[in-house]
Amino acid sequence: MATVIRLLFLIAIGLAWPWSALAQEPETRAEELRRQREEKAQELTPPKPSGLERALLRLENGRLFERLLAPPEGFFPKLGNITPGSGFAGGPGYRHQALFGGPADFSAFATISTMRYWMVEARVQLPRLAKERVVVDVYGQRTDYPQEPYYGLGLGSAREYSAVYALANTVIGGAVKVKARPWLLFGGSTEFSEPKVRGTDDELSIERRFTPAEAPGLGGQPRFLRHTATAELNYRNPQGNPRRGGRYAVAFQKFADQEDGRYSFDRVEVDLQQYVPLLRDRRVLAFHALASLVPDDTAQVPFYLQRTLGGPDDLRGFRRFRFRDENILLLQAEYRWEIFTAMDGAIFYDAGTVASSPSGLSLDNLETDYGIGFRFGTKNGVFLRVEGAFGSRDGKHFIMRFGHVF
Secondary structure, eight states: OHHHHHHHHHHHHHHHHHHHHHHHHHHHHHHHHHHHHHHHHHHOOOOOOOHHHHHHHHHHHHTHHHHHHSOSSEEEEEEEESSTTSOEEEEEEEEESSGGGSSOEEEEEEEEETTSOEEEEEEEEEEEETTTTEEEEEEEEEEEEEEEEEOOSSTTOOGGGOEEEEEEEEEEEEEEEEEEETTEEEEEEEEEEOOEEEOOSSTTBHHHHOOTTTSTTTTOOOOEEEEEEEEEEEOOBSSSSOSBEEEEEEEEEEEEESSSSTTOEEEEEEEEEEEEEETTTTEEEEEEEEEEEOOOTTOOOOGGGSEEEOSTTSOTTSOTTOEEESEEEEEEEEEEEEEETTEEEEEEEEEEEEESSGGGOOGGGOEEEEEEEEEEEETTEEEEEEEEEESSTTOOEEEEESSOOO
């Protein structure tokens, strides 16, 4: 009997062993897979950025551009463009916060360009009033532009019959800005200016090619007092290099001729910007519309105070100041995408027109261009723009510009 019991016990063990092994096999496999994943995780290393990406990351995270070109205190190099077409400009700048231990900040710079354009400016600002909701600004500026182009008035002006003039101006002014909300700003300013137009010493001088009737204000340049009131709703993000949000601004300007009132006029400007983010802000659709209007058709606006189209910031496929008149309309659209950190690409389209009266601005008479470009900067702003513009009756244009377009 005992022999039979031992035999049955051995048979039971033999029958149970395969099922026990099979029951334990999934757990053994799971343990093995877990062990393999842990070993693999220890061997993994994060992807290494390329040399260019590392350099761009250092520029952005270290804020090198801001620290070199716009330090909060002391001397700094003032680099960039004075005005479109002036060439590269540079000179010394100085900034001092809490002037005399008080709430005022002082800044000044003097800069001259490769085309002999120059500008000198001094400014005292009180930016921290009413818990930084009010900013007061007082400034003085002197400029001299020795070679400004003039093609005549309207869309019918001929590129072949262009002229050149020199413009010097002295401006003294003050402004107040009130931040009613983080996204809502109101402002007002008053400026005294004394523009002086002069001819050049060659056959292209404006006085030899145009009469005072063809270039209003050529016969005399009065002093002006300009009053401006502005309102702005701004929820762009980030502010310096927007990826989403919008900015909607309106400004009313009153130019008062301080001599006989002949060239006094009013101007209304509406500036609209909208940014539509795509793919987590790595792609952006950017739109811009600007209208500058002189409501009174009988007003005489000096040609050197008229708004213009053409150049690196509006109609990029045309020469600077190619079209001018008392009223302008500008429409721009861009598709922007991130290439690397601190480097974006852009495809753009510009359209615009000018007219002697607001009713003359028509979408049927738009001058257009298109192009592609690259921007270098950070979320705080674009430092450099390189673009090529095509598709206009003015030919192809290469643009290298410090600062964003909009």
